[in-house]
Amino acid sequence: MRLFRTVFSAAVFGVESKMVCVEADVGAGLPSFSMVGYLSAQVKEAQERVRTALKNAGFRMEPKRVTVNLSPADLKKSGTGFDLPIAIAIAAAYGAIPQERLDGILIAGELSLNGEVQAIPGILPIVAGAAQNGCKICMVPKANEQEGAVLEGIRVIGTENLKEAIDYLQGNREIAPACAQTDPPAPLFAAEDFADISGQEAAKRALEVAVCGFHNLLMTGPPGAGKSMLAKRIPGILPPMTIEEAMEVSRIYSVSGLLREKQPLLCSRPFRSPHHTATAKAMAGGGMVPKPGEVSLAHNGVLFLDELPEFSRDALEILRQPMEDGEVFLSRAGVTYRFPADFMLVAAMNPCPCGYYPDLSRCTCTPPMVRRYLQKISSPLLERIDITVEVEAVRYPALEKTEGAERSARIRERVLRCRAIQQERYQNTPYRFNSNLDRAGLETYCALERQEKEYMGLAFEKLGLSARTYYRILKVARTIADMDGGGRIRTPHLQEALCYRSIHKKYWQNRQENAR
Amino acid sequence: MTDKNKEAEWFWLCSAPGLYEKDRKRLLREFETPWEIHRLAAAGTEISSVKGKKREQLLRWAQEPAEENYHKCLEGGINFISCQHADYPEQLLQISDPPSGLFFRGTLPRKGERCVAVIGARMCTYNGRNNAADLAAALAQNGVAVVSGMAYGIDARAQEACIEAGGRSFGVLGCGADVCYPKENRTLYEQLIQNGGVLSEYEPGALPLAAHFPQRNRIISGLSETVVVVEAKKKSGTLITADLALEQGRDVYAFPGRAQDVLSSGCNRLIQQGAGIITDLDEFLELIGCRAQQTRKEKNYHMGLASSENLLYSCLDSELKSLQSLANETKLPVKELIRMLTDLQIRGLAAEIGKNYYVRTR
Known part of the structure; x- marks a missing residue:
């Protein structure tokens, strides 16, 4: 008698999943247990876990020749999620479960030796993949059921142990499908509100402009000026995430195993603040089987880099490509993993090593010291930062009065209006925000009238702008004009944008040049 | 021989x-x-x-x-001249320990060429830099050469301004005459060779060791009939030069500053000790026997400014002020303030020094 059974499961690649068929065959011959199908060490170890778990679940494995294949065979499978489907496939192949009970069901989960089913990372992409491939039911570890239930159009069943799973598949037991506890997305940013920060109007205004046009932002200022405090409040004025965005973000966190059982769907925009000792791999993602890095964890949110010059050059250089493309590609033997990484970069730095330049009575740095400090940031990175603003240390009287500062919610309303204008304008174009505009886009959407052109000509000469800065100023001016209702760019908009212009290399490198 | x-x-x-x-x-x-x-x-x-x-x-x-x-x-391309040579600068022979020989690129001060040293701090203020530049340009127009140390800040700015105004300038280095130190001043170094010269008592290739600089300072003051200190802290290389100048019997002048300004403390100290005080450039030029410049008309630059712009303009100062402190002072909405500041800069009435730090320029 030969018995053959197939169970569906999935392997996670990046934030996507690929369907995997787990085939088990039990036949006559010398008793053995072999597994094939381009397996990583983690999957190969499943053999021992499965055998023991089956035994402890009360299932007796007759001494037969057991062969397990995971197809497609050219796909490298890793992770521990295959334990449960392998166990079920074997049990089925021994005749415990008929094939028709297995069709349309995707199974994933890790087994412990006593037959309990353990949580695994990446449930969200697995369930999403199952739904896409026409599965009706998804059997996942109990601990992950909330996470999977977030998706609609598929029944997610949480199982606690192997015995229960086999009983269910045999039709001897019913398990109620998990229903998502979609609590209304709590306003998580209530804790961090711009109303907490009094004063700093200039910095707040710059932040608002940056958020409106999705421009990358650099804050300079002495230590303790409140740069991090300001940055932490940015997610609160970003528009709320759409369900698609929330799903994207949750997938990334699911793959990283960072989703909490209580809150399976992330509703607030991520705010990532890696320490400046972070390596390039920590930033972009890495590992033999790549896991998302900080740029991906900040997807649809804010990546805050405090003490920008202290970051290693490699870690900063690696930001360039995701900043350009909104995603990261990591190549490993045979497979390229794609992680989304569309984030708003917010960086903060001191103007010099001691932090007090240009206050020369307090600054103790020499020109070479300052130069070395600033040279750590490469100009290609600076060129991707549209807005630079100084955050001044708050004086005591300003700390006192807290009333009058605007609430985040009010700012967010304005941001939403401005975003809506952009959305309408960039319909059917490759752009999404003003910050995405390229040369051609600038010519179409940021055309200046004669008067404004003349003004910019004057500014070009008087302020010593470069061509690159010029285009960045136009983008920012576009955003400021949109904040004013979306009309054409006028002189006041340009004036404000000029004030936020990034300090280009020369400006910092040779400070005597600048002060002429 | x-x-x-x-x-x-x-x-x-x-x-x-x-x-x-x-x-x-x-x-x-x-x-x-x-x-x-x-x-x-x-x-x-x-x-x-x-x-x-x-x-x-x-x-x-x-x-x-x-x-x-x-x-x-x-x-x-590096010339050498000994102290016995007829072309050795006369002024330098008057000091107690003239260098036995000078290595130089370009030229040395000619016989009877008037030289004034303009020296000051490396980390200097916007105002100090402007004062140095104005003075150097005025000297250049009077055919007086500017001697300095080619360092960052005051030194470099004075020498640049002198050359821009068509004058001759000499850089005295604390390293070999073929070594450009600091290397950022490469352009100035080349310009000096064309319009004046760079000189040093150290052999070609000598490194800019810290010990060389106090020694080099005696040559700066030695070459000059007058030494002007633009900005200096109390303990600084600039003051060493000023002291050496006094020992060598040179006239020392200083730009005064406010009592609490760290960068003027050295200048104020010098004035206290009897150095000449420069409050008016023309007056100083006459004092050293130069023609005063055509009296520049003090224009009312704030004419034609709207009232809020005028308010902002009067809040600006020669001291740096940050965007936020200007906002606090003027109580203007930030949006307006930012726009006006940019406009003042474009009109040349204000300048941005650090990121979002502003000074008044006129």
Whole structure:
């Protein structure tokens, strides 16, 4: 008698999943247990876990020749999620479960030796993949059921142990499908509100402009000026995430195993603040089987880099490509993993090593010291930062009065209006925000009238702008004009944008040049 | 012995590695001429004025082909002049320890050419830089050369402004004349060679060691009839130069500053000790026997400014003010304030120094 059974499961690649068929065959011959199908060490170890778990679940494995294949065979499978489907496939192949009970069901989960089913990372992409491939039911570890239930159009069943799973598949037991506890997305940013920060109007205004046009932002200022405090409040004025965005973000966190059982769907925009000792791999993602890095964890949110010059050059250089493309590609033997990484970069730095330049009575740095400090940031990175603003240390009287500062919610309303204008304008174009505009886009959407052109000509000469800065100023001016209702760019908009212009290399490198 | 040979011998002495001016002076006191020293050193005779490692180095140096080195140096574009040469700057001979020889690129101050030293801090304020530039330009227009140290800040700005105004300027270096230090001032270094010169008492290739600079300062003041200190802290290389200038009997002038300004504390101290005070550029020019510039009309620059712009303009100061502190002072909405500030900059009434720090320029 030969018995053959197939169970569906999935392997996670990046934030996507690929369907995997787990085939088990039990036949006559010398008793053995072999597994094939381009397996990583983690999957190969499943053999021992499965055998023991089956035994402890009360299932007796007759001494037969057991062969397990995971197809497609050219796909490298890793992770521990295959334990449960392998166990079920074997049990089925021994005749415990008929094939028709297995069709349309995707199974994933890790087994412990006593037959309990353990949580695994990446449930969200697995369930999403199952739904896409026409599965009706998804059997996942109990601990992950909330996470999977977030998706609609598929029944997610949480199982606690192997015995229960086999009983269910045999039709001897019913398990109620998990229903998502979609609590209304709590306003998580209530804790961090711009109303907490009094004063700093200039910095707040710059932040608002940056958020409106999705421009990358650099804050300079002495230590303790409140740069991090300001940055932490940015997610609160970003528009709320759409369900698609929330799903994207949750997938990334699911793959990283960072989703909490209580809150399976992330509703607030991520705010990532890696320490400046972070390596390039920590930033972009890495590992033999790549896991998302900080740029991906900040997807649809804010990546805050405090003490920008202290970051290693490699870690900063690696930001360039995701900043350009909104995603990261990591190549490993045979497979390229794609992680989304569309984030708003917010960086903060001191103007010099001691932090007090240009206050020369307090600054103790020499020109070479300052130069070395600033040279750590490469100009290609600076060129991707549209807005630079100084955050001044708050004086005591300003700390006192807290009333009058605007609430985040009010700012967010304005941001939403401005975003809506952009959305309408960039319909059917490759752009999404003003910050995405390229040369051609600038010519179409940021055309200046004669008067404004003349003004910019004057500014070009008087302020010593470069061509690159010029285009960045136009983008920012576009955003400021949109904040004013979306009309054409006028002189006041340009004036404000000029004030936020990034300090280009020369400006910092040779400070005597600048002060002429 | 021809003059040429004599110069070569002086070159041999001045470029001897490890020897400082005081060693050379001691050697010359003992043996009178460089060629005598060279002859004795070449023969390995006992030389008591220098000892130890320096002596060994000198004996080894005596074996080198002096004449050939000298010509190689000249062909390399670095000139040499000894203190015995007729073209050696007269002013410098008046000081107590003139360098035995000078290495230079470009030219040296000509006979009777007037020189004024303009010196100051490396980390300097916007105002200090402007004062230095105005003074240097005025001197240039009067045919007075500006001598300085080619350092960041005041020194470099004064020399640049002098050359821009068509004058001649001399940079005295604390390293070899062929070494550009600081390297960021490369452009200025090249300009100096074209319009004046760079000079040094150190042999070509000498590194900018910290110990060289106080020594080099005596040459800055020595070359000049007057030394002007634009901005200096109380303890600084600039004040060393000013002290040396006083010892050498040069006139010292300083730009005054407010009592609490760290960068003016050195200048104020000098004035307290009796240095001349520069409150008016024309007055100073007359004092040193130059033609005053055409009196510049004090225009009312704030004419034609809207009332809120006027408010902002009057809040701006020669001291740096940050965007936020201007917002606090003027109570204007930030949006307006930012726009007006940019406009003032474009009209040339204000300048941005650090990121979002502003000063008034007129």
